[in-house]
Amino acid sequence: MKPTILKNTHIIDPLQNLDKKADILIENGKITKIATQIQQTKDKTVVDLKGAVVAPGFIDMHVHLREPGYEHKATIATELASAVAGGFVGVACMPNTNPAIDDGSIVCYIKDQSEKTLNGLIDVYPIAAVTVNRDGKQITEMAELSEAGVVGFSDDGNPVGNAHIMRIALEYSKMFNKPIIQHAEEKSLTHDGVMNEGFVSTTLGLPGIPTIAEALMIQRDIMLTVYCGGKYHVAHLSTKLGLELIREAKRNGLPVTCEVTPHHFTLTEEEVRSFDTNTKMHPPLRTQEDVDAMKEGLSDGAIDVIATDHAPHSYDEKQVEYLYAPFGIVGLETAIGLSVSELVKPGVLTLAQMIEKFTVNPRRILNLPQATIKAGENACLTIFNPEEEWTVDIQRLKSKSKNSPFHGRKLFGKPVGVINNGRIMIG
Amino acid sequence: MSLTSRHLLGLHGVPKEDIVKILDSAVSFKEVLDRPIKKVPTLQGKTIVNLFFESSTRTRISFELAQRRLSADIVNFAASTSSLSKGETFKDTARNIEAMKIDMVVVRHQSAGAPHFLSRIVDANIINAGDGRHEHPTQALLDIFTLREKFETLEGLHICIVGDILHSRVALSNIYGLKAMGVNVSVCGPATMIPREIEKLGVDVYHHIDDVIPKVDALNVLRIQLERQEGGLFPSLREYHNYFGVTRDRLDRADKPITILHPGPINRDVELSADVADSEHSVILQQVLNGVAVRMAVLYLLSQSKP
Numbered sequence A: 001m002k003p004t005i006l007k008n009t010h011i012i013d014p015l016q017n018l019d020k021k022a023d024i025l026i027e028n029g030k031i032t033k034i035a036t037q038i039q040q041t042k043d044k045t046v047v048d049l050k051g052a053v054v055a056p057g058f059i060d061m062h063v064h065l066r067e068p069g070y071e072h073k074a075t076i077a078t079e080l081a082s083a084v085a086g087g088f089v090g091v092a093c094m095p096n097t098n099p100a101i102d103d104g105s106i107v108c109y110i111k112d113q114s115e116k117t118l119n120g121l122i123d124v125y126p127i128a129a130v131t132v133n134r135d136g137k138q139i140t141e142m143a144e145l146s147e148a149g150v151v152g153f154s155d156d157g158n159p160v161g162n163a164h165i166m167r168i169a170l171e172y173s174k175m176f177n178k179p180i181i182q183h184a185e186e187k188s189l190t191h192d193g194v195m196n197e198g199f200v201s202t203t204l205g206l207p208g209i210p211t212i213a214e215a216l217m218i219q220r221d222i223m224l225t226v227y228c229g230g231k232y233h234v235a236h237l238s239t240k241l242g243l244e245l246i247r248e249a250k251r252n253g254l255p256v257t258c259e260v261t262p263h264h265f266t267l268t269e270e271e272v273r274s275f276d277t278n279t280k281m282h283p284p285l286r287t288q289e290d291v292d293a294m295k296e297g298l299s300d301g302a303i304d305v306i307a308t309d310h311a312p313h314s315y316d317e318k319q320v321e322y323l324y325a326p327f328g329i330v331g332l333e334t335a336i337g338l339s340v341s342e343l344v345k346p347g348v349l350t351l352a353q354m355i356e357k358f359t360v361n362p363r364r365i366l367n368l369p370q371a372t373i374k375a376g377e378n379a380c381l382t383i384f385n386p387e388e389e390w391t392v393d394i395q396r397l398k399s400k401s402k403n404s405p406f407h408g409r410k411l412f413g414k415p416v417g418v419i420n421n422g423r424i425m426i427g
Numbered sequence B: 001m002s003l004t005s006r007h008l009l010g011l012h013g014v015p016k017e018d019i020v021k022i023l024d025s026a027v028s029f030k031e032v033l034d035r036p037i038k039k040v041p042t043l044q045g046k047t048i049v050n051l052f053f054e055s056s057t058r059t060r061i062s063f064e065l066a067q068r069r070l071s072a073d074i075v076n077f078a079a080s081t082s083s084l085s086k087g088e089t090f091k092d093t094a095r096n097i098e099a100m101k102i103d104m105v106v107v108r109h110q111s112a113g114a115p116h117f118l119s120r121i122v123d124a125n126i127i128n129a130g131d132g133r134h135e136h137p138t139q140a141l142l143d144i145f146t147l148r149e150k151f152e153t154l155e156g157l158h159i160c161i162v163g164d165i166l167h168s169r170v171a172l173s174n175i176y177g178l179k180a181m182g183v184n185v186s187v188c189g190p191a192t193m194i195p196r197e198i199e200k201l202g203v204d205v206y207h208h209i210d211d212v213i214p215k216v217d218a219l220n221v222l223r224i225q226l227e228r229q230e231g232g233l234f235p236s237l238r239e240y241h242n243y244f245g246v247t248r249d250r251l252d253r254a255d256k257p258i259t260i261l262h263p264g265p266i267n268r269d270v271e272l273s274a275d276v277a278d279s280e281h282s283v284i285l286q287q288v289l290n291g292v293a294v295r296m297a298v299l300y301l302l303s304q305s306k307p
Helices: A076-085 A104-120 A142-148 A163-176 A199-204 A211-228 A240-251 A262-266 A269-274 A288-300 A332-344 A351-365 B016-033 B058-069 B090-098 B114-121 B137-151 B169-180 B209-215 B226-230 B237-244 B248-252 B284-303
Strands: A004-013 A018-027 A030-035 A045-048 A053-056 A058-063 A088-093 A123-126 A179-182 A231-234 A256-260 A381-391 A410-420 A423-426 B047-052 B073-078 B104-109 B125-131 B158-162 B184-188 B204-206 B218-221 B259-261
Touching: A004 A351, A053 A351, A058 A076, A058 A123, A058 A332, A058 A351, A076 A088, A076 A104, A076 A332, A088 A332, A088 A381, A088 A410, A104 A123, A104 A142, A104 A423, A142 A163, A163 A179, A163 A211, A163 A231, A179 A211, A199 A269, A211 A231, A211 A240, A240 A256, A240 A288, A256 A288, A256 A351, A262 A288, A262 A332, A288 A332, A288 A351, A332 A351, A332 A381, A332 A410, A351 A381, B016 B058, B016 B137, B016 B169, B016 B284, B047 B058, B047 B090, B058 B073, B058 B104, B058 B125, B058 B137, B058 B284, B073 B090, B090 B104, B090 B114, B104 B114, B104 B284, B114 B125, B125 B137, B125 B284, B137 B169, B137 B218, B137 B259, B137 B284, B158 B169, B158 B209, B169 B184, B184 B209, B204 B209, B209 B248, B226 B237, B259 B284
Parallel strands: A004 A045, A004 A053, A058 A088, A088 A123, A179 A231, A231 A256, B047 B073, B047 B104, B104 B125, B158 B184, B158 B218, B184 B204, B218 B259
Antiparallel strands: A004 A018, A018 A030, A053 A381, A381 A410, A410 A423
């Protein structure tokens, strides 16, 4: 990367409480100068950002890269391109690959593949399974996996259903200070459910997933955390009931954190009336009351992180009857747009607060080094234009799969580019 | 004459005028069924596929008869004999069939929404013959037709649907259709078989059948599917019959005769006692005849719709 001047930027860095308009000089992958005006010289590339926001590099801590095993849905190469297009410099990838990430060799494979992609522009942080083959019976070799570089443990897609196994996992993982990331669902209550249980599922004749299935599991896990410690993080929170439990646990000083997806603070179960299989995800879209609660939780800090649960599925897999379609949608490329449109524009969050939930908080939960914008620091930056309006066109998504319910939706807030690891990708 | 929609996917949102059109046409078609030669040339040259992904005897026969009476060419496709066992998708099956120039598709499927999905991928008129536990619109239309025959006017009647409401596509379509026609609708069944928030559809919920019998003009008694007991939703058929079975004793306690409907097939002495099923107030066999007439009306009216 040649020495580069980012002209006319709007720097927002919540860590330093910084919000100012300036130029940024980057040399050898490091920020060397921040000033109101930086002189242009011939040896430097100049990029005029025309007032776009420059923030510490965003992390999506809940992504399904699908490789190894499900390359027809997505590959590491395609999804890292999607991450860049979405404005992310790092992703944490879930272990429901085939084979599952339950062994150090798979961690190495993923890291190798990632480093080969885009010259290592994107940092990939594998999350290992809590249990071998994610089948809930025996915890994985967490010590070795930690040494191999995983940032947390999750059986995502499945809950850790057995309370004893969850206890063991929380206790054992304490030794490495890594979070257990729970897909909170009490399976004995969800059966064959495909959408939120309530009035809409009743009128559509679709089997329902009750909100208490999420809340019950969170409640159990909080009690376990009180009893035996550990770091507990709730993936893709979707219910008001679950949120209230987390808020209470935080008030009691417990090491409990959580994330919400853009679709869970944007869409309700009403979308399912179309029988469009891109409205089928786990946890399901909930009610307006839950959506409002998610926004409130983001606003008052009960919800720490915005993460996408980016879940590519091939066109054919989703072109089936609603009952048989797989759960999940892609999210990387619409995350910033939905967050600006649904949270910042209506005043739920300030831009600085939104940025915190995309970089400061996920980095803290996963024990990653913080990115910050000052002279001497590595240039690890996400650039986006919160004022730019655009229309989601699924055919233009970089992800290998196009399973998004947001096709045709107008959004404010468009990613402009990322800079990370001495690489730059703008436009 | 045609309907608002070119498909019959369900009765949710179907305007009263459309339902009345179907019922009125069915009256004419029922006259055809009384003639010595029970056939009209209405759908001559039209091709209809009966696409059944779930086993069905009476609905399929009823549709097939309706189609034959209208002189349509028909093709029957049943999942067990199909390419589905070779792993072909629903979508490919549907598009392959359509490539053979089909005008209408009658579809039954285990998944709610399958007919809606089909209507987006093929051009033919789609008729829902039962999708999962969602809707079964022609069943509800024949129930409504039968009630109109019996009572002449529907406005102000009180009908209770009895049984496993949670898993019933007949119940939902009946609720939508009957409410559109101004009928007062209640449901009655074990609490484990009443779907959540169903009262928001404007129906009263009962768990004691003796409380509702004195208030109604007719009971639409649903078939209890034996596998629901295995699912643990009720403890035993014996207890179901004792607490929810429609029996002569219970009906005799009401101060007027109560009309009995049942979509069939009946589990005798489970949801309905034999003497009630065969009594003069049972319209179960009229329902079967009316089913053919109503399906003829639906096929005819949809064939008139603009693509």
